[in-house]
Every structure is written in structure tokens, then in C-alpha cells.
Amino acid sequence: MExxxxxxxxxxxxSSGFWQEVSSSxxxxxxxxxxxxxxxxxxxxxxxxxxxxxxxxxxxxxxxxKWGIPxxxxxxxxxxxQPFVEGSDKKPLYGFRIYGNKAEDFYVNSSxxxxxxxxxxxxxxxxxxxxxxxxxxxxxxxxxxCIVNLCRSLEDMKEYAVKTVDKCILFxxxxxxxxxxxxxxxxxxxxxxxxxxxFSVYEDEGKVCLVLEYLPNGDLLKKxxxxxxxxxxxxLKFIGRLLHTLSYLHALKIVHRDLKLENIxxxxxxxxxxxxxxxxxxxxxxxGLSQKCGTIGYVAPEVLKGEIxxxxxxxxxxxxxxxxxxxxxxxxxxxxPQDIAEKNKNCQVHISHFNFKGVSKxxxxxxxxxxxxNPASRPNAYEALKNELLVSEKPYCIDLYNLDDTVDVHSFExxxxxxxxxxxxxxxxxxxNNNFLC
Numbered sequence: 001m002e003x004x005x006x007x008x009x010x011x012x013x014x015s016s017g018f019w020q021e022v023s024s025s026x027x028x029x030x031x032x033x034x035x036x037x038x039x040x041x042x043x044x045x046x047x048x049x050x051x052x053x054x055x056x057x058x059x060x061x062x063x064x065x066k067w068g069i070p071x072x073x074x075x076x077x078x079x080x081x082q083p084f085v086e087g088s089d090k091k092p093l094y095g096f097r098i099y100g101n102k103a104e105d106f107y108v109n110s111s112x113x114x115x116x117x118x119x120x121x122x123x124x125x126x127x128x129x130x131x132x133x134x135x136x137x138x139x140x141x142x143x144x145x146c147i148v149n150l151c152r153s154l155e156d157m158k159e160y161a162v163k164t165v166d167k168c169i170l171f172x173x174x175x176x177x178x179x180x181x182x183x184x185x186x187x188x189x190x191x192x193x194x195x196x197x198x199f200s201v202y203e204d205e206g207k208v209c210l211v212l213e214y215l216p217n218g219d220l221l222k223k224x225x226x227x228x229x230x231x232x233x234x235x236l237k238f239i240g241r242l243l244h245t246l247s248y249l250h251a252l253k254i255v256h257r258d259l260k261l262e263n264i265x266x267x268x269x270x271x272x273x274x275x276x277x278x279x280x281x282x283x284x285x286x287x288g289l290s291q292k293c294g295t296i297g298y299v300a301p302e303v304l305k306g307e308i309x310x311x312x313x314x315x316x317x318x319x320x321x322x323x324x325x326x327x328x329x330x331x332x333x334x335x336x337p338q339d340i341a342e343k344n345k346n347c348q349v350h351i352s353h354f355n356f357k358g359v360s361k362x363x364x365x366x367x368x369x370x371x372x373x374n375p376a377s378r379p380n381a382y383e384a385l386k387n388e389l390l391v392s393e394k395p396y397c398i399d400l401y402n403l404d405d406t407v408d409v410h411s412f413e414x415x416x417x418x419x420x421x422x423x424x425x426x427x428x429x430x431x432x433n434n435n436f437l438c
Contacts, residue, residue: 001205004170004177005078005126009100012059012075018104019072022062030070033057036120041095041107049107056120058188061098074100077188080203081125083118098125122200123188130202130209134162145169145176150214160199163210170208179280180208186254186279187212194245196265196275215275217266220321224261229328230271232359238271239322240390245276246318247381250311255289257281259317260298261324285311296341297332301373304345312375315384319370323351326359331371347373362389 003009013020037055040063044050052063062073080099087093094114095107108114118127127133134151140161141148151162170177187198202209230238242264249256256263258281264274281293288308294300300316302309323331331349334340343349351368366387372378384390 001080001128001203002167003078003080003099003126003203004167004208005181005203008181009075009078012077013100016101018074018098018100018102019063020074022070022073028057028060030055030057030062033059035123036117038113038117039109040117043105043107054106056117056124058124060124074098074104076100076121076125077185079125080128081118081121082128083114096121126201126203128202128204130162130204130207133202134160134209134211136162145173151211159214161212161214163212165208167203167206167208180210182282183279184210186282189252189254190249192245192248194241194275195249196277212277213267213275215265215267215277217268217273219262219266220264220274221261223266223271224324224328227271230325232326232363234271235322235325236363236389238274238325239318240385240392241272241274242276242318242321243381243385243390246314247385249276250285250314250381253285254279254282255285255311256314256317257283258294258298259314259321260295261321264321289313296337296344297330299344300375301345301347302375304341309375312378312380315370315378315381316372316375318384319367322367322370326356326363326367327354347371366390 015021034055034057037053039051040054041049041051053066053068054061054063056062059077060073060075062070065071076098081096082099083094083096085092085094092111093107094109094111095105096114096118097103097105106117108117133155134153137150137152137159139147140150145166147164149162149164151160152158153160165176165180170180184198184201187196191197196215197213199211199213202211246256246259256276256279258278259276263276263278265277266274283289283291288310290306290308292303292306294303294313294317298317298320300309300313303313320331332340332343334343349371351364351371354364356364366384366389369377369379369387370384379387
């Protein structure tokens with residue numbers, strides 16, 4: 001099978017072999033970052049099996065010395081993982097193969113041990129057994145080269161939203177591959193009640209699948225068509241939670257870059273039970289961004305002007321959303337898309353001229369602050385939350401002091417061409433449906 005992610009895997013594993021040298025200067029804090037560990041067995045042919053003490057982190061598989069010191073590692077974020085069963089029915093051997101520059105087979109003691117390892121590996125690597133693990137129920141939405149289906153897991157019988165992308169399109173359109181990689185990287189870094197959850201990633205001969213949380217109650221645009229507009233109190237509570245979520249993302253150095261009504265979805269009928277979705281344009285903010293991207297009407301002016309920008313572009317989008325919630329109309333309107341884009345670019349709007357019924361001047365001033373044309377005059381999420389109208393909204397509790405110990409999101413500002421690699425075929429019994437007890 002040709003993997004779309006081979007280039008990214010090679011970037012993380014520069015040595016030609018499966019195992020990489022552990023750098024003394026860039027060693028992970030295994031105490032904080034380990035998500036699973038145990039004994040794995042590697043076959044050495046006629047020499048038999050050798051037991052290795054291994055630990056899994058959010059990025060890599062390590063094997064340790066008998067004193068617990070990391071000896072070697074392999075970054076497995078973009079590697080394909082395939083479970084297997086060898087041997088006879090009376091004496092089966094359970095294990096999994098991890099593909100990369102060189103494939104490595106790992107064996108475990110029992111089917112239950114395999115189940116535990118695969119559960120944790122699904123949070124880090126990429127599986128290739130989607131058709132055996134899921135059943136498609138119906139189509140939810142469809143875009144260019146991308147379909148979102150409602151699927152049922154054949155393991156736990158739960159429903160998931162699965163974004164499926166045709167690999168033929170990804171091979172010919174590298175920017176779409178960059179979007180997929182950005183979304184996977186961002187969502188595997190986050191754990192927040194207002195950010196959609198990514199459960200696992202699959203790749204096979206024809207497609208890439210992202211198994212996501214199913215949000216059955218529609219998006220914010222649909223919600224506003226039902227309620228027209230929100231009161232000031234409801235709007236401030238909603239925006240406060242949205243800003244707290246943004247503060248969390250920005251602490252992780254993630255910039256979403258496409259916040260809009262359609263990218264905020266609900267898991268209940270309550271307006272506060274929302275999740276931010278679609279991280280395809282997200283990236284790591286470090287020293288300034290330059291790529292023009294986003295949705296006209298929500299994009300910060302500095303992006304459209306081709307200037308260097310930062311995380312404050314997300315604040316501008318929240319200001320636009322807040323305006324829409326209170327007025328039930330878009331901030332920038334025009335005769336055609338070009339006219340809207342020009343008004344967006346020049347930020348041709350005077351909020352104080354609008355007649356908001358039941359909305360205080362302080363609330364209007366808050367919108368004006370967040371959509372400031374000059375990013376230097378625009379607040380960051382933390383500063384916006386200190387506004388007297390928002391201070392009562394309590395944040396989601398999370399320890400932000402230790403984020404840098406685990407964050408490892410790549411910046412995908414630069415376009416990269418995609419290379420592929422042919423994985424060798426081998427004869428084995430696949431483990432179906434992640435059910436190892438049958």
C-alpha cells in the first residue's frame with residue numbers, strides 16, 4: 001500500500017531504520033507523557049523472541065533498558081499499524097506490525113494485551129482496517145473529494161462522524177493533504193469539552209478516514225435560522241465560552257483560522273453545548289503567519305492584505321460571530337462575493353451605527369474591540385475575557401503550566417510535495433473489528 005504520510009514520517013524519523021537514537025537534548029519527559037507501557041516481544045528468527053520493555057507517548061514508541069532508561073524510539077504518528085494473528089487456532093500468536101522506513105513486528109502475551117495496546121495506539125498512529133471496523137449508516141455531508149458519513153463501530157456499536165477523503169485527490173492536490181495533516185495534528189493535541197474529538201485515523205488503498213465525534217444537533221448557522229438571534233445575556237455566555245476555548249487553543253499555539261457559524265456544531269439542543277470543528281486550516285503559531293486562508297466575511301483584514309499575522313485573526317472571527325448572534329445578519333454585506341471581500345479587507349463597517357435592540361453600548365464596544373482593523377488594537381483571548389461583561393464566565397479547568405511538555409504540533413504553512421512508499425505485502429490473518437476474543 002502507498003502511504004500518503006510517508007514524507008511526514010521520514011521527517012520525524014530521519015534514520016533509515018525503524019528505531020531512532022534518543023537525543024539527550026530533546027528527550028520527552030516520559031513520566032508526564034507516557035500514555036501506556038508494557039512488555040512487547042520482537043522476533044529474532046532462529047534466536048527466538050526477545051522481550052523489550054516499551055512505553056508509548058503521544059508521539060512515539062520507546063524501548064527501555066532494564067534500568068528504565070530510554071534506549072531507542074520511533075515516532076509513530078504517521079506510521080501504519082496493522083494487527084495480526086499468527087500460528088494455529090490452538091496456539092495463536094497475537095501482535096501488530098508498524099510500517100515505516102522499515103517495518104517492525106511486535107508480539108504480545110494475549111488477545112487482551114493486544115486489545116489494550118491497539119486502543120492506545122489508535123490515539124497515536126494510523127490503522128488500515130476501516131472497512132472491517134465500521135459500518136456506514138448514511139451520508140451526512142459532501143464536499144470536494146470529501147464525504148462525512150455517519151458510521152457505527154462494529155466493536156462498541158457507537159455512532160461516529162467519519163470524514164473520508166479520496167486518496168487520488170490527495171495525491172494530486174497537496175494542499176488538501178496539508179489540511180488533513182493539520183487537522184489530525186491539532187485534534188490529537190487537544191482535549192477540551194468545546195473542541196471536537198478525534199478518536200482514530202485510518203488509511204487504506206483508496207481513502208483516508210478520520211473517525212470523529214458525532215454532533216447530531218447541527219451547526220450555529222442552522223441554530224440561528226431557528227431562533228433568529230440571541231439575547232445579550234445568552235450571547236455573552238456563548239462568546240465567553242468560545243473565548244475560553246480559544247484561549248486554550250492559543251495556549252497550545254494552535255490558530256484555527258476558519259472560525260465561522262458553520263464550524264461550531266452542537267451535541268444537544270442547548271446553545272452552550274457546542275464544539276469547534278474543522279481544523280483543516282489550523283496551524284502552529286510561532287513567529288508569524290502569512291498564508292491567505294479562511295472564509296470571506298470572517299477573515300481578519302491583515303490576512304486579506306497579505307500581511308504577517310498571528311493568533312488574533314481568530315479574535316476577529318469571534319467578533320464577527322458575536323455581531324451575527326445579536327443582529328441575525330452578517331457583518332459584511334455586498335452585491336457579490338468580490339464586493340464583500342473588499343469590504344472585509346478594508347473593514348468597512350461602523351458598529352456604532354447599527355441599531356441593536358436590547359444591546360448595551362458596552363456590548364457594542366466589545367464587538368468593535370474584537371473586530372479592530374489594526375491587530376495591535378485587537379485583544380487576545382485572555383484580554384477579551386477580562387472585559388467586565390465576560391468576567392463572570394468561568395473557564396474550563398485545565399493545567400496550562402504543563403502544556404509545553406506534551407505539545408508537538410507541526411506548522412504546515414509551507415506547502416510540501418507528497419511522496420509515497422510501497423509497503424510489502426505479507427500473509428497473515430487480520431484482526432477484525434478490534435474484537436480479539438472471538
